[in-house]
Amino acid sequence: MAMLLLVLGPGLMSAQSNDVDHKKNKRVEKQSGVVYELVDENPEYPGGLPALQAFLMENLKYPAKAQKKGIEGRVLVTFVVAKDGSIVEIKPINKVHSLLKKEAVRVVKLMPNWVPGKKDGKVVRVRFTLPITFKLPKDELKY
Numbered sequence: 001m002a003m004l005l006l007v008l009g010p011g012l013m014s015a016q017s018n019d020v021d022h023k024k025n026k027r028v029e030k031q032s033g034v035v036y037e038l039v040d041e042n043p044e045y046p047g048g049l050p051a052l053q054a055f056l057m058e059n060l061k062y063p064a065k066a067q068k069k070g071i072e073g074r075v076l077v078t079f080v081v082a083k084d085g086s087i088v089e090i091k092p093i094n095k096v097h098s099l100l101k102k103e104a105v106r107v108v109k110l111m112p113n114w115v116p117g118k119k120d121g122k123v124v125r126v127r128f129t130l131p132i133t134f135k136l137p138k139d140e141l142k143y
Helices: 048-059 064-069 098-110
Strands: 027-030 033-036 073-081 087-092 117-119 122-134
Touching: 048 098, 064 098, 073 098, 087 098, 098 122
Parallel strands: 033 122
Antiparallel strands: 027 033, 073 087, 073 122, 117 122
């Protein structure tokens, strides 16, 4: 039976690092407001990285067709954490099998509201990228 190996770690998920010069902050104008890529306080899943990992392990399902075909890959899902913490504008941004993309987007849509990011002391919309790795376990080693 195939299992999902979830690979997340420090530095793998990001809005952007706080130590970058904020004068170079990229902003994307959207109909619903500015979306920041660099902020003073990054958005955070409630409970932090351990809680996010637990949520993904509980809710992410390795697509059966992908398992049967031995399809693996890392999906980079980008989304915006809105001022109220809701997750909007969800989309995969890299080339990987569509079965994996579909599942990664599905599970991101299930996430509860996050703690929103802040810029200059104000709550703002922040673009965030979350990598989700689908990896099948290797066969047991034979000695």
